[in-house]
Amino acid sequence: MRDFKETLKNCLREEPPFCSCACPFGLDVRDLISRLQRGSFNSAYRLFQNTVGFPAIVAQVCHRPCAAACIRKEKDEAVLLGKLEQAAVAYAANRRPNQYQLPAKGKKIAIIGAGPGGLACALRLTARKYEVVLYEKTNRIGGCLWDLLLPEQFLAEFELQLMYERYELKLNCEINDLATLTADAIYIATGPEGNRFGFCGAAGASRQDGIFLGGGEQPADAIATGLRMAGVIEAYLKTGLMRQPETRKTTRLVMDAAAIPFAPPAVTDGPLTRDQAVQEAGRCLKCQCDACLKHCDLMRYYGKSPGRIEEEVEVTIHPGTLDGNGTVATRLIASCNHCDVCKNVCPQGIDTGAFLLQSQRSMQEKGAMPWPFHDFWLRDLEFSNGADCALVRPAAPGERSSYFFFPGCRLGGSDPRYVTESYRYLLSVEPETAIFTGCCGAPALWAGDQALLQSTIEQIRRQWLDLGRPIAVFACVSCRNIFRQFLPEIESRMLYQVMEQHGFQPPVTAAETARLAVFDPCQSEDDPELHRAVRVLTEKAGCRIADEAELPLCCGWGGQVSIANPPYFAQVVRDRAARSELPYLTYCANCRDVFAGAGKPAYHLLDLLFALNRHTGREAAYRRAPTASESRQNRRLLKKTLLHEFFKEEAPMSENRLPLRLSPQTAEKLQRDLILLEDVEAVIRHCEASGEKALDESGLCFGHLQIGQMTFWVAYRPTADGFCLENAYCHRMSLGGE
Amino acid sequence: MSESTARKLICYRCKVELQPEKTYFQYLGHSFFTDIPKCPVCGLVYIPEELARGRMAEVEQELEDK
Numbered sequence A: 001m002r003d004f005k006e007t008l009k010n011c012l013r014e015e016p017p018f019c020s021c022a023c024p025f026g027l028d029v030r031d032l033i034s035r036l037q038r039g040s041f042n043s044a045y046r047l048f049q050n051t052v053g054f055p056a057i058v059a060q061v062c063h064r065p066c067a068a069a070c071i072r073k074e075k076d077e078a079v080l081l082g083k084l085e086q087a088a089v090a091y092a093a094n095r096r097p098n099q100y101q102l103p104a105k106g107k108k109i110a111i112i113g114a115g116p117g118g119l120a121c122a123l124r125l126t127a128r129k130y131e132v133v134l135y136e137k138t139n140r141i142g143g144c145l146w147d148l149l150l151p152e153q154f155l156a157e158f159e160l161q162l163m164y165e166r167y168e169l170k171l172n173c174e175i176n177d178l179a180t181l182t183a184d185a186i187y188i189a190t191g192p193e194g195n196r197f198g199f200c201g202a203a204g205a206s207r208q209d210g211i212f213l214g215g216g217e218q219p220a221d222a223i224a225t226g227l228r229m230a231g232v233i234e235a236y237l238k239t240g241l242m243r244q245p246e247t248r249k250t251t252r253l254v255m256d257a258a259a260i261p262f263a264p265p266a267v268t269d270g271p272l273t274r275d276q277a278v279q280e281a282g283r284c285l286k287c288q289c290d291a292c293l294k295h296c297d298l299m300r301y302y303g304k305s306p307g308r309i310e311e312e313v314e315v316t317i318h319p320g321t322l323d324g325n326g327t328v329a330t331r332l333i334a335s336c337n338h339c340d341v342c343k344n345v346c347p348q349g350i351d352t353g354a355f356l357l358q359s360q361r362s363m364q365e366k367g368a369m370p371w372p373f374h375d376f377w378l379r380d381l382e383f384s385n386g387a388d389c390a391l392v393r394p395a396a397p398g399e400r401s402s403y404f405f406f407p408g409c410r411l412g413g414s415d416p417r418y419v420t421e422s423y424r425y426l427l428s429v430e431p432e433t434a435i436f437t438g439c440c441g442a443p444a445l446w447a448g449d450q451a452l453l454q455s456t457i458e459q460i461r462r463q464w465l466d467l468g469r470p471i472a473v474f475a476c477v478s479c480r481n482i483f484r485q486f487l488p489e490i491e492s493r494m495l496y497q498v499m500e501q502h503g504f505q506p507p508v509t510a511a512e513t514a515r516l517a518v519f520d521p522c523q524s525e526d527d528p529e530l531h532r533a534v535r536v537l538t539e540k541a542g543c544r545i546a547d548e549a550e551l552p553l554c555c556g557w558g559g560q561v562s563i564a565n566p567p568y569f570a571q572v573v574r575d576r577a578a579r580s581e582l583p584y585l586t587y588c589a590n591c592r593d594v595f596a597g598a599g600k601p602a603y604h605l606l607d608l609l610f611a612l613n614r615h616t617g618r619e620a621a622y623r624r625a626p627t628a629s630e631s632r633q634n635r636r637l638l639k640k641t642l643l644h645e646f647f648k649e650e651a652p653m654s655e656n657r658l659p660l661r662l663s664p665q666t667a668e669k670l671q672r673d674l675i676l677l678e679d680v681e682a683v684i685r686h687c688e689a690s691g692e693k694a695l696d697e698s699g700l701c702f703g704h705l706q707i708g709q710m711t712f713w714v715a716y717r718p719t720a721d722g723f724c725l726e727n728a729y730c731h732r733m734s735l736g737g738e
Numbered sequence B: 001m002s003e004s005t006a007r008k009l010i011c012y013r014c015k016v017e018l019q020p021e022k023t024y025f026q027y028l029g030h031s032f033f034t035d036i037p038k039c040p041v042c043g044l045v046y047i048p049e050e051l052a053r054g055r056m057a058e059v060e061q062e063l064e065d066k
């Protein structure tokens, strides 16, 4: 946790944009641009005026170092900030400065040189009501500006910006000896060629108390220095300390120039109209690091940057560290998809997902995470690894295995044939392949349940040792990644790579599926080899990949967030489904079923490779996602089929299902609320056995049972041959207590 | 009152009508009560769907976000 706070120091969120750092004034360009984008010339002018002192002059004479720094020029042309500043000046309705009613400070500053730098310093100091005397050796103010602008342009500006201030101006007054001046501080602003009175070095505080040096090759630099030095002089007058002005900011910002959309300026000659100015402001990228906010669904959904998330998580895990009752981030913590996108897009590699997983663990250890967020999936893990589903067998009894196929729990849950056909194929290329069904422990990982994760991993390790340390073949990237992380000693391959390497030739069928978009699962990010193998196989099956997502993204399943945060889950799924109009080709059972569940046509790669679910063309794409109950049934069926087909054994009939009828609407409702038929049956059995039920006039029975921590209610009718389920619902509160 | 909360229910074992009675619930370490139909003899309860999916679900969510 502490570590994350440390790494956040590398976060670039607060870094200034390139232009602001190049600007002698450090102008807040993003803010200026925002105002201009809204067409707010007045407020843009106000910001510019406060920053540069003499806006009409700076907008004309600035030598525009920002343009050289602007990242936009990597693509087309730098943002025309100079012209935008001129537009702000031209279109501001009221250009007068603010008037400050402050008491006189009673300190006197002598400024030598009434060029732009000296006047800028005078402007700030007089506004703060210091007494200022300007000494100018010539007979006019403005210095170098006479060579650059028309006199009416800058003289009027000096007059305007200094209109409320009083200062003493001594023209034709050359100072040769500073000792002749009586002042509390002296500012030497005599220009690059002027008298420095024996002081050398850059602009700043001199080595003599009370004497300060101006400087700057360009008029804009001189003005910027004058403004900055006014602050340094004031600090000296208040504290007696000779401090140097703050050094100009640099930026660590990194931006991907390749991602900038092409948009050259509409006009480059002459002043901009209001509309053109708004349009030009629109070209600015307002450079700021927001890769995570842009790409991470969670951060986008909550509108929170990693820094904000860290703060909220901190008070959630340690309530009482701050005032207030803010354990606000519980649901946020439980909503991370653990897709690694945040880490992969962050130029600093900041891993917010890992931080959230660690936070999930802390909350879980404290018992502070609401149990329903993960309860269903933990029960599902238990089911997958229980006697009904789990099967670990070498291909031939007693023989050692060179490989073992670990299809993962979801693949068989989606369609048992995905597993049986793959296994049949693997045996054909490598007869010493064992089968190993069950769950890798992902739900425990995501729930932050360390103990359960450890025991699941240990169990897998033991069984792997019993099989004689074979190489794993995975069909699911998530399983593979969990093995890589927790069972690094197990060498592994992806099924699709094995097939590609063995030159697998899938049957070429249905032309309707010819154009597909590949949806690479998150967590496959670092595996271009896998991406390639999948594409080769797809094309061999006669399909053309016509679309690709830019990044491997999470379909929404990751982290099993659908219960903890249904609206967030729905939004992620909607976004993913909309990324291409074409049917998706997936190679993760979760992706396939999540999309199918949202009505998005989606194939599993194995549908193509083994000609499954394909017989009626596009129908496969619309194959309904199995309900939670069907997924369980499929996993039971898988074990039976494997035993029967590959080992010539009949599975003992362990289950004892109630004859239960229900309408499709009721089935849909159960699925929506993730109520398993098995749970419904358990309630009915309980009611029938105990007689604990209520009846209405029509004979409809109502009863309930708490299973685990959840309480289930059913409304059913006994029929001649069993039961008819009319309704079922559940709640998280438990009955009793006081 | 909605249809099912107004439903007349009989306890199967005791053959008496369920009557609204103050009942306690627990969730995430907090306790609540509300009136729900209960058998005056054996204490069998009935929670209508409206209550489970409505008020109860709201309170559940509030506590989870607390």
Ligand code: SF4
Residues within 6 Å of the ligand: A010, A011, A012, A013, A289, A290, A291, A292, A293, A305, A306, A345, A346, A347, A348, A349, A350
């Ligand atoms: S991507 Fe996000 S976390 Fe990474 S540096 Fe940028 S703002 Fe910070």
Ligand code: SF4
Residues within 6 Å of the ligand: A017, A018, A019, A020, A029, A030, A069, A070, A071, A072, A078, A079, A081, A283, A284, A285, A286, A287
């Ligand atoms: S795009 Fe805008 S914010 Fe970025 S460097 Fe250029 S002017 Fe500055």
Ligand code: SF4
Residues within 6 Å of the ligand: A295, A296, A297, A298, A299, A335, A336, A337, A338, A339, A340, A341, A342, A343, A352, A353, A354, A356
């Ligand atoms: S892992 Fe994914 S969902 Fe979680 S914070 Fe990172 S990008 Fe967001």
Ligand SMILES: [Zn+2]
Residues within 6 Å of the ligand: B011, B012, B013, B014, B015, B039, B040, B041, B042, B043, B044
């Ligand atoms: Zn009773």
